[in-house]
Amino acid sequence: MPPRKRPPADSSLRPATGRNPAEFLEPFLRYQEVEVGMARNTLLAYGSDLRQFFEWLGRHCPAGVSGVDLKVLSSYLARLHERGLSSTTVARHLVAIKMFFRYLLLEGVIRESVVDLVSSPKLWQHLPHVLSPEMVNRLLAAPQSCDRYMLRDRALLALLYATGCRASEVVNLRLRDVHLDESYCRCIGKGNKERLVSLNPIACRAIAAYLEHERPLLAGQSESDGLLVSKSGRGLSRIMVWSLVKKYARRIGASDKVSPHTLRHSFATHMLAGGAEIRALQELLGHASIATTQVYTHVEHTRLKAVHKKCHPRG
Numbered sequence: 001m002p003p004r005k006r007p008p009a010d011s012s013l014r015p016a017t018g019r020n021p022a023e024f025l026e027p028f029l030r031y032q033e034v035e036v037g038m039a040r041n042t043l044l045a046y047g048s049d050l051r052q053f054f055e056w057l058g059r060h061c062p063a064g065v066s067g068v069d070l071k072v073l074s075s076y077l078a079r080l081h082e083r084g085l086s087s088t089t090v091a092r093h094l095v096a097i098k099m100f101f102r103y104l105l106l107e108g109v110i111r112e113s114v115v116d117l118v119s120s121p122k123l124w125q126h127l128p129h130v131l132s133p134e135m136v137n138r139l140l141a142a143p144q145s146c147d148r149y150m151l152r153d154r155a156l157l158a159l160l161y162a163t164g165c166r167a168s169e170v171v172n173l174r175l176r177d178v179h180l181d182e183s184y185c186r187c188i189g190k191g192n193k194e195r196l197v198s199l200n201p202i203a204c205r206a207i208a209a210y211l212e213h214e215r216p217l218l219a220g221q222s223e224s225d226g227l228l229v230s231k232s233g234r235g236l237s238r239i240m241v242w243s244l245v246k247k248y249a250r251r252i253g254a255s256d257k258v259s260p261h262t263l264r265h266s267f268a269t270h271m272l273a274g275g276a277e278i279r280a281l282q283e284l285l286g287h288a289s290i291a292t293t294q295v296y297t298h299v300e301h302t303r304l305k306a307v308h309k310k311c312h313p314r315g
Contacts, residue, residue, distance in 0.1 A: 128265035142248035162203035164267035189286035
């Protein structure tokens with residue numbers, strides 16, 4: 001549905017010539033953060049995408065945003081394809097541009113836009129990489145006494161698989177968010193949406209051991225209330241989480257494609273295989289749309305086909 005037009009909140013937003021769209025970028029990003037609740041990582045991606053678009057626009061469309069028509073936009077998308085970007089990345093660029101122009105319409109900066117007439121490039125169905133339950137068990141047990149922070153790393157891996165949380169959600173967990181006596185934790189997902197996710201006995205035991213024996217040593221005099229902390233007492237970063245997952249994945253001989261998101265995909269696929277309803281899985285993963293969750297039905301169907309081919313006498 002096209003946005004309802006309203007008078008601009010700040011008359012200074014009205015450009016005299018419309019030739020410098022970059023001046024509207026920060027107000028647009030603030031609007032997405034404050035009014036829409038867009039996640040920080042998404043804001044960073046959209047900001048980067050739009051800066052690239054503005055730079056190209058400055059060389060190929062002197063009229064600025066007021067001169068963007070189907071021909072101009074198609075030329076830009078073609079340029080992105082020529083750079084070798086994937087269809088998924090090109091689609092994200094287009095979404096950022098569409099949202100930016102909707103904002104300009106909303107603020108009265110432009111009177112009309114044809115951007116929404118451009119459809120997203122067709123996306124190939126990329127099935128996520130999933131570990132088998134056996135490989136997951138090996139990964140969870142990979143941290144050993146030879147590792148400097150074995151208990152923390154075991155707690156991290158167990159959390160990722162038990163909850164299906166994103167890496168960014170796990171690193172943002174606070175001590176007050178984890179309730180081991182009731183086997184659940186509270187996490188904040190994309191768009192600052194809160195959800196409760198269950199903890200299985202393995203995760204509860206791993207977290208309890210870490211909290212009792214290792215976190216006090218790591219936290220030291222730090223006042224950090226983060227659940228997972230580094231040797232400096234500060235919360236783990238997303239990059240550190242990725243590094244740790246890949247370290248232990250290599251140790252068990254798993255694919256180099258394994259990442260924190262692989263454990264999220266594995267969680268979802270194993271839940272579906274165990275009989276979980278698709279709507280319940282959507283809530284557990286924090287997906288805004290059921291369409292995002294439905295990819296896991298394709299994953300499970302692909303797995304079943306592979307089992308049939310391997311086991312059926314005429315497979």
